[in-house]
Amino acid sequence: MENRAILILGLLSFVLFLSPVGWGYDDAMGEAHQAINRAAIEYFEKTFFREDGKDPYLRFASFNEERWKGIDWGPEDGTRNLFPRIEVAREKTIREWLIGGGFSADEPEGPMALLHFYDPTNSERPYLTDQQFLVRLIRFLGGTTFDNPQRDAVTWTFRTRPEDTIEFLGLFDQEYGWLQAKEYLKKAIESKDPKDLYGKAWRAVGEVMHMVADMTVPAHVRNDGHAAILGDPDPYERGTSGDHLPEALERGRPANLKYFRFDAEALMKDVASYTNANFFSQDTIPGRYTLPSLEKLEDGRDGYLYSTTTDGHRYRALAKGGFLDRWWRRRRYAIDRRVVEDQQSILLPTAVRACAGVLYAFLPRFDVKASVAPVAGKEGVFEVVGEITHHLNFQWQERFTIRNGAFVVVKRGEEQIRIPVKNFLGQDLNSFHVEVEAEEGDEIFVEYDFGGYVIRSPQEDPSGTYRGEILFTDPNLEKLGLRNYRVPFTLTLTPDGKATMTYKHEGSLEIPLGDGQSIRYRFASEAELEGTWKGSAVSMTGEERGWMEVVPPSMPPELTRELQDIAPGLGAPQRVESAGKVSIEAQVHGDTVEGKRILEGYPTPQPFTGKKEKNP
Known part of the structure; x- marks a missing residue:
């Protein structure tokens, strides 16, 4: 039995997982997912963390530079095709955890390569079914029941719990999906000592951002397995790295989708449907999909066929195949570098905007209020009363009992003195009153810090x-x-x-x-x-x-x-x-x-x- 297990693992590594079926935005080529997550965070902060922002409960929120404990698997730890899993205790900022999730979502690379696909046109089997003879070969040679997990990317991201994957014997463990992120954050906020829960929560959100970004890779939404071992790499995925992101953001524009809402699962499906309907992958020309329609492509007379997306983007959809394509590869059309660049100008901005939408949907909304008054008979002493209100929404339907993260801040010029509010006997910090010392001219306010997600009381309008x-x-x-x-x-x-x-x-x-x-x-x-x-x-x-x-x-x-x-x-x-x-x-x-x-x-x-x- 032990020898058979070793044989199975060896076959998995060499036959399938050394050259996985494919995962979006190849991290070995510029760490594109981390770049997308980073750009999404920057866009989100510039859009919502401002006093004139559209969401009133994010106007006085921010991400800070405090470091929080968590369990990491970063680029510095290397990659794995299968086992052993890497778990390193680290302290990172909230931004670093979110960005790092763009890397760790692909690890270990072998099992994850089967879980990052979602076909929005196939309601019965939306998971990857292409190139499954590799899995069947492993079953035959190894004499094992190992099989395709038959889980699409949406189900894996939003609806899978650890107990749902017991049958996979540790090959497919979901510890950092949407449900886990919410559980980690709730436990962290309601714990007197959150330990590594905040880091786990933000890593999980970063991994969800990765999964949503994968829905902008045409092969991942058109059931197009692209195993490199078969000489079938996806040209868009292989041709896209983090280095391409700045230019795509500068000259391109995202799809016209509803990015900022509280249903992140619906957003992921919408992104997948848009990509599926508007872009070819190399092995689906014309393939089994009715859209995009070859008949409706325009001949640009520059060697390319042009398409217009459902929201009005005109781009190079296909290159006319050359002699080698027609004779050797039996292809009339191809996806070359210029086609990939045009795809990037739409799909990369869409990935960034959609990942910002994940943050919008996930972050719970709070309103912090503070009143400050001098204490009679105590010169330079002020009584501060702080209160936080959790505003419920589609994602968060139960209020938190807050047991950590409350601070009174005394701002003196450019200096900020952060005074933690003690949690005695485990009582909640949803409201509190304390006395603090301050000097004439100091600004006093209250803030709550939930693992780097900070919500402060607005400055009182003295008018x-x-x-x-x-x-x-x-x-x-x-x-x-x-x-x-x-x-x-x-x-x-x-x-x-x-x-x-x-x-x-x-x-x-x-x-x-x-x-x-x-x-x-x-x-x-x-x-x-x-x-x-x-x-x-x-x-x-x-x-x-x-x-x-x-x-x-x-x-x-x-x-x-x-x-x-x-x-x-x-x-x-x-x-x-x-x-x-x-x-x-x-x-x-x-x-x-x-x-x-x-x-x-x-x-x-x-x-x-x-x-x-x-x-x-």
Whole structure:
């Protein structure tokens, strides 16, 4: 029995798996799949990770550079035709895991070569059935029940669990498909210690991106096995590497498909149907497919036949076969370098856009909110209340219980201080409140980091109206015994960055002199300040105008007249008017504004605080 197993494995390696039936975008020629995944990530980030993006729940999301544990099989580990599988514990960024999935999806190369095909026109047998005599030869020579797994790429990617492949005795193990990616991510988010789960989740998503990109390889959607051992390599696959991607993206354009939706399986099928209906593979000219139609091709009189895709792309579909093609290969038409280049100009941009669509469908949507307010009696200390809401969709229909990844971030200029929120006793972090220290001018926000997928709270929009009180500490009034005099103010911040502040007051003070006599002081001031705000900082300047009036005690008329003769005005009310420059420096934290009023000529700044009015 042991000798037979060795014989089987040897036959598998030498007959079938040393020259596999074919896998999309040959990694040995430029690592095309990794380049596609990388370009898809860049496109996705530029399109959705922006504050004016179309998806409101991705506007404040990003991928960061933190490294996360996972199980890897990278180019540096080499390839395998069969066994043993390579599993290396590594720490990589989310982008590196996603890109690396473009490589590992093809490993081990032998078994995977049978699983990357999907024929959208054959509902009964959409899996690879071409060139199966190689598999039958192994069965005959090895005396084994080994057979084609009869699983198409869509089923393998979206509907296969490990228990579904037990019958294949470890040859076809699905550990990094769509279902596994979702399971890994859910377990990671809901674990106090996610260990290697985040890395596994992102690797699985990267492998799904690979599988979807394979649907842009004509041979993979037209049941065209292309075993190199038979001298039958696919010209598009062999002629496409990562080096061809920049030019294809620059001069080409993707198919007109609905890429950004939550049903990634439907997207994969649509990509396959588009490729199948619009492009030939070398061994399906005209072959068993009605589309593209040879009769509808246009003779370009340059040695090529042109086709127009269902969405209006005109391209070289076939080259007219030369003498050698007609006589030796028995082919009237061929797919040469220029045909491949025209195919690349449509199919490579389509692969990139479709892989970006995989990210769109997979990433769960969150909304993070934060409120920040100064703690009374603790200078430089702020209370931060954070909350995350999981918005359900077609892919994610149950909310997460979050047990890791919550942070309060204090941004000080270009520096960011990341303060982890502790998970005590395993309670969830769906909401929390903590106190943090910060300096004047710091920006404070909340973010959740799920293995490099970061969602932060938006910067509070401070525009609106604030009302509060300025604590006047006028030295002249303090000399008269008037302390802690409070003046109401109104501060308005407009969305275009303008700031205005007004305050106006009038008061009086009476100082008893005895015998029923007293001196009365009356005073008033007002100001209209203008300035700007940016972020949380507010700055304004203006002029403050005021007056003070002293009313002496009442006196007999005779005495009043005598005083007037000695010094005109003596004994009558005295009024003094004044004007001076005033400036305001303030900070907005949540719905609270705090600042200082600085009056020219007065050494002591006067503090104020106010609250934002709520919209009715």
